[in-house]
Amino acid sequence: MRHDRVFVLKKLGLTEEEFAGIMAAPPLRFEDYPSYQRSFDHNPWWRAAMDVMIRTKRLGIRFGLFRRSA
Known part of the structure; x- marks a missing residue:
């Protein structure tokens, strides 16, 4: 265990x-770290693009064009 600690400390400096x-x-x-999420949430173009992407994926899954991700 001590050897592992020394190794990690050396690698992290x-x-x-x-x-x-x-x-x-x-x-x-x-949530304590900065993020761009708020700017995306309030941008109407971003919201519209996400809606299109989600609907396209749902249609693709429904009609067998895409597989469900695990």
Whole structure:
């Protein structure tokens, strides 16, 4: 286990103190990181393109042109 820790710290370029600080920090959710999602949600052209894409995929699945993804 110690060998693995040394290996990871070396690959990430971290000291023991930096790694301990990261591990002691509270966990973050994906929403805590910046994203372009809001700009897409409020863009009418983006919304229309997504609607077309979703409807096209549904039709393709219904008529056997596309397979359902797992």
